[in-house]
Amino acid sequence: MTTQSIRPHPDISLHQLRIFTAVAHAATLTEAAKQLGIAQPSLSQQLSRLETLVGARLFNRRPGEMELTEAGLYLLPKAEHVLRGMRDLEDGLMEYTTGRRVTIRLAGITSVLRVLLPPALRQLQTRFPDIDFDIQDMAPSDILELLYDRRIAVGLLADSSLAASGGGFAQIPLLTDSHVLAVPGHLDLSKVERPERDLPPETLALLNQSIQFAFGTQHTKRVENWYERLFPDHTVVAQCRSFEVAAELVRAGAGVCLVPALSLLHGAETLKGIRLYAVNAAPRHIMAVIPTQYQHVEPYRTFLDTLKDAAQTIVLPQVQPIPPFLDGGPQAKF
CATH class of the missing domain: 1.10.10.10 (Winged helix-like DNA-binding domain superfamily/Winged helix DNA-binding domain)
Structure with a gap:
């Protein structure tokens, strides 16, 4: 039998x-x-x-x-x-990783991968020349799915996508970022108190063309609510799954967009042709999420250190003060 x-x-x-x-x-x-x-x-x-x-x-x-x-x-x-x-x-x-070739599998949101990862990777390779990387660029929900299934070892994303720490994962703070309103470079909002009164019709129409994100998260809903409160006459002209694509649409004059400041960096330079304004928003904290048993084991421990070192060198884009019409008390908060 x-x-x-x-x-x-x-x-x-x-x-x-x-x-x-x-x-x-x-x-x-x-x-x-x-x-x-x-x-x-x-x-x-x-x-x-x-x-x-x-x-x-x-x-x-x-x-x-x-x-x-x-x-x-x-x-x-x-x-x-x-x-x-x-x-x-x-x-x-x-126990078998010491002295052998190791692949670090990670996933992250585009802005973090593009800005933080290159300098961290270069620094790590000087210590561990036999390391290679498997890197995936994806939405926060997909990053978390891969983490929980142990198909990646490190996730790089914002704290707004995470609940309280738990489930065998450590959350390592790397960088504090802020949300900004990105508008085409010629659009000066510094003295605008009432857009419908202070802006010509064609400029007002541009201000009411919003570019938003379709991540399917609570963050997405908060962005939608913010536009509804502050731009009640706005029209969504594009939905993106990448902050970087949205920034390029803004630069081309297709509309305006609420984006993290980090996403406007291209290397050490800020994307040209865009003007950035502060908004009433809590800062965004970028985290490295990793299984707790990995964070004190090489090469992951050194990799986390190189990410922290890279974060300290980042100079975020210059942001102009909040325009008067966006500084209207609790209803203007994001």
Whole structure:
């Protein structure tokens, strides 16, 4: 009689198993989301996707309570076994990296990769000449997905995409950035108190042409709300998935855009043909997110140090003061 091995469903990811076990041991979905460092809507979506793949409900959902079903009780010890095995595998493999060629797999948002990574990479290679990099440029939600599935070791993104630290990951602060209103270079807003009164019709029309982002995050919704409050007559002329593409559209005179100042840097130079204005917004903090067991092991420890060193050399673009019409109290805050 032969014994068949049980194979995991090919579509079930480690990320989903981590979410399932966190929810099983947490008092609430909110607590589980904080432990994992992800937004609650993303957690709920992944949990529902796992239940669809399994073909059974894993929790009985009641107000303020998530109770495991029979299927959930069956899955929990097996999921924990898989996750323990993966942690043991990662820890064991780290012992073999010294003296061997290592590939650092990372993903980040474009502005951070373009500005911080080149100097950090050059510095690291002088210490570890056998290192190479696998670099992916993508949206924050995709970066987090790769991190949780352990397909990358380092994620570079803004803190607005992260929940509280947890889930076995360390969040290393690198750089503080700010949001600015980018407008074509000829558009002077320094003395504009009421755009409809102080600007000629063609300039007012340009100011009301907004270029926005489609990241599918809470940040995107905040940007939309900001435009609705301060530019009630605006029209969205373009949606982008790259701050850099949006900046080029602004420079070409297609509209205006709320962007992080870091995205306007090309090397050490600020993108020409664009004027930048401050807005009432909290600063954006750029983080390196890495599994906790990696942050004190070479070459990752030195890589984090080189990122910090590179961040200290960054000179952000010059920004003009907030235009009068954007400095209108609480409703003007982003």
